[in-house]
Amino acid sequence: MLSEDLLSILRCPLNPSQARLVLEGEHLTCAQCRLRFPIKDGFPVLIVEEAELPAGCESTSDLPCQKREGN
Numbered sequence: 119m120l121s122e123d124l125l126s127i128l129r130c131p132l133n134p135s136q137a138r139l140v141l142e143g144e145h146l147t148c149a150q151c152r153l154r155f156p157i158k159d160g161f162p163v164l165i166v167e168e169a170e171l172p173a174g175c176e177s178t179s180d181l182p183c184q185k186r187e188g189n
């Protein structure tokens with residue numbers, strides 16, 4: 119189980135300055151872009167390529183937070 123202390127310092131690699139990660143079952147979900155990162159053997163895998171994209175997104179460039187930042 120991840121500790122609150124650890125959770126509070128983890129950030130999504132796509133928006134590390136602001137995005138917090140929320141523990142949801144066996145995943146960490148980014149509060150900003152909704153990527154779902156797996157947790158393997160108790161360690162969060164914060165790698166974009168390993169993350170599950172939210173519904174409607176084909177790639178990370180489809181994520182709303184990435185679109186907003188420009189083109």
Ligand SMILES: [Zn+2]
Nearest residue numbers: 130137148151
């Ligand atoms: Zn994110």
